[in-house]
Amino acid sequence: MKITSIKSHVLRYELDKELGYSQQYYKHRTAHLVEVETDEGITGWGECFGPGNIALANKYIVEKVIQPLIIGEDPLNKEYIWQKVYNLLRDSGQKGMPIQALSGVDIALWDILGKKTKAPLYQLLGGKCNEHIPVYGYGMMLQKKSTAELINLFKEEAKEIKSKNFKAMKMKIGLGAKEDLKLVQAVRESIGKDFKLMVDANHAYNLKDATYVGKGLDELDIFWFEEPVAPEDYEGYRQLRSRISTSIAGGEAEFTKYGWNKLISNNCIDIAQPEVCGLGGITEYLKVSALAQANFIPVINHVWGSAISIAVNLHLLTAQPDMPGGLFPSKSMLEFDTTEKNIFITDLPDKDFSILKQVKEHNGFASVSDNIGIGINPNKDFINEFEVNE
Numbered sequence: 168m169k170i171t172s173i174k175s176h177v178l179r180y181e182l183d184k185e186l187g188y189s190q191q192y193y194k195h196r197t198a199h200l201v202e203v204e205t206d207e208g209i210t211g212w213g214e215c216f217g218p219g220n221i222a223l224a225n226k227y228i229v230e231k232v233i234q235p236l237i238i239g240e241d242p243l244n245k246e247y248i249w250q251k252v253y254n255l256l257r258d259s260g261q262k263g264m265p266i267q268a269l270s271g272v273d274i275a276l277w278d279i280l281g282k283k284t285k286a287p288l289y290q291l292l293g294g295k296c297n298e299h300i301p302v303y304g305y306g307m308m309l310q311k312k313s314t315a316e317l318i319n320l321f322k323e324e325a326k327e328i329k330s331k332n333f334k335a336m337k338m339k340i341g342l343g344a345k346e347d348l349k350l351v352q353a354v355r356e357s358i359g360k361d362f363k364l365m366v367d368a369n370h371a372y373n374l375k376d377a378t379y380v381g382k383g384l385d386e387l388d389i390f391w392f393e394e395p396v397a398p399e400d401y402e403g404y405r406q407l408r409s410r411i412s413t414s415i416a417g418g419e420a421e422f423t424k425y426g427w428n429k430l431i432s433n434n435c436i437d438i439a440q441p442e443v444c445g446l447g448g449i450t451e452y453l454k455v456s457a458l459a460q461a462n463f464i465p466v467i468n469h470v471w472g473s474a475i476s477i478a479v480n481l482h483l484l485t486a487q488p489d490m491p492g493g494l495f496p497s498k499s500m501l502e503f504d505t506t507e508k509n510i511f512i513t514d515l516p517d518k519d520f521s522i523l524k525q526v527k528e529h530n531g532f533a534s535v536s537d538n539i540g541i542g543i544n545p546n547k548d549f550i551n552e553f554e555v556n557e
């Protein structure tokens with residue numbers, strides 16, 4: 168089999184209201200799909216992490232930089248292709264956009280392998296370690312409102328997420344250390360003390376402010392404090408970890424086994440959050456997961472993007488062993504977007520793919536299907552309607 172073409176589809180639509188996280192507000196939702204065609208008529212689909220205009224830059228890398236390097240190669244030689252592309256891009260990008268672009272291509276190659284061998288992805292990854300995956304809802308994004316208004320909005324949204332049967336929930340922070348603690352306290356009061364709550368700062372803080380927030384979170388029984396400091400600040404992560412008792416999660420902005428080796432060997436995190444669509448694809452995710460396992464760090468994947476990304480993550484989590492294991496192990500979870508209706512999840516797939524319905528009907532759990540490959544393909548008409556080139 169040979170690769171005959173690699174196309175990139177950047178999809179975008181405007182949200183009804185602006186949402187935000189600690190770095191910016193945004194009005195558009197983006198997804199970036201990669202389509203790899205072969206001479207046997209099998210087409211693989213992948214997805215690249217990278218919102219907004221980053222997706223357009225990544226499209227250029229996929230089509231103009233990576234495609235010419237691997238056209239004509241056998242798509243089943245995933246490891247060879249990964250190493251070839253990484254090696255040739257090494258001098259120009261060991262992190263960031265070139266690796267995000269490579270991720271989408273690599274995921275599509277795994278989809279091709281599944282379709283060629285007529286096996287669901289989880290079987291190619293070692294088979295089922297889990298029948299059902301607990302799902303947590305992320306929402307409570309920042310909005311251009313006063314803290315008092317945001318507190319009221321978050322309290323309502325938290326109740327709504329809980330009513331949908333999610334196993335846990337995650338909120339954004341980043342308003343400033345003191346304001347953040349008011350916000351988290353309000354949400355904690357709204358959902359009660361027995362519900363798992365996580366907070367995500369999207370690296371809003373330096374060590375001193377992160378310590379202040381972290382000590383406050385210690386009092387509010389928070390399940391994890393995500394990206395408290397900048398991804399490059401390994402020393403900040405390490406010191407914060409020794410100062411607070413709340414678990415520290417991170418890694419969504421870390422790339423490849425080389426980057427992850429640094430993050431883990433510097434004792435930065437209690438929970439690893441690899442982003443398969445950004446760190447280098449499934450081929451590299453498996454190595455990062457092995458690194459985390461060898462260091463007894465639980466892996467709870469970062470999930471962002473369309474139904475393609477969610478399906479891939481559901482396979483990865485299905486095949487993931489408990490760390491360390493036991494009769495009552497602490498389970499990984501699937502991250503799921505609960506914000507304003509996300510049509511890249513609900514309307515993009517060609518088959519029924521409703522995580523929300525599964526969560527509602529199965530008390531917070533979702534399961535993977537036995538469809539071959541990733542298990543879903545995007546609807547071509549949907550792509551045509553939402554594709555943008557600038």
Ligand SMILES: [Mg+2]
Nearest residue numbers: 367393394419
């Ligand atoms: Mg995050």
